[in-house]
Amino acid sequence: MQSEQIQLVDQAIMSRHSVRAFLSTPIEPQIIKDILAVASRAPSGTNTQPWKVYVVTGQTRDTMIRRVCEAQMALTNDPSHAEHYQETFAYYPEKWISPFIDRRRENGWGLYGLLNIQKGEKEKMAQQQLRNFQLFDAPVGLYFTVNKMMGIGSKMDISMMIQNVMIAAKARGLDTCPQAAWNHFHPIVLDVLHAPEDEELVCTVALGYADPDHIVNTFITPRESVESFTQFLD
Numbered sequence: 259m260q261s262e263q264i265q266l267v268d269q270a271i272m273s274r275h276s277v278r279a280f281l282s283t284p285i286e287p288q289i290i291k292d293i294l295a296v297a298s299r300a301p302s303g304t305n306t307q308p309w310k311v312y313v314v315t316g317q318t319r320d321t322m323i324r325r326v327c328e329a330q331m332a333l334t335n336d337p338s339h340a341e342h343y344q345e346t347f348a349y350y351p352e353k354w355i356s357p358f359i360d361r362r363r364e365n366g367w368g369l370y371g372l373l374n375i376q377k378g379e380k381e382k383m384a385q386q387q388l389r390n391f392q393l394f395d396a397p398v399g400l401y402f403t404v405n406k407m408m409g410i411g412s413k414m415d416i417s418m419m420i421q422n423v424m425i426a427a428k429a430r431g432l433d434t435c436p437q438a439a440w441n442h443f444h445p446i447v448l449d450v451l452h453a454p455e456d457e458e459l460v461c462t463v464a465l466g467y468a469d470p471d472h473i474v475n476t477f478i479t480p481r482e483s484v485e486s487f488t489q490f491l492d
Contacts, residue, residue, distance in 0.1 A: 270425050271425055279469040280393070280464065280466035285465065297420075311403075312403070329443055390439045402460045420436060434465050437463065441459055447462075
């Protein structure tokens, strides 16, 4: 029995990957509630449970996508608009160093190569970037926020909760794509969500059933070996 449990948990974790093409198949609200109930067992410092989740579907989803896509297209046409869309916290470093920049490049060109997007094809790149803000056609967008007054530890807490969401979804035959790209457009997102002013957007997750026929979903990123990132000290 223990071996079977290990296999089930490991399979849910190992089979999770960022899906970038979804079917329009709707998801029963109770399934989403079940996923969030399981995910809420994530640890948090002194049990603060700092996460808040907005489940966005239907007309609200369509409004969100329309408004953020319009902003992204305006930004593509005129980069000066970037001053209006600044992240509230730095997800990436100001200066990249190896080996992290190397992995980032491998990831980007691996994905673009699969989609036949060549270096310098800015229009195709822009269209692919826009797919992020269409939720890759997923019927559900999950928007995760924390209170601005909470410290950096709360972002660790909500990150563990988000991982639980993705694993619990996978166990139910659903797929996900976590997206920090939305954070730039937090003023629009929080406005559509009618979120209070003391909340901060941390991450967006597209949720749905993966399109099994789309080539983009064959893209699986590599992982470093345990030996490369671990030291055992006896």
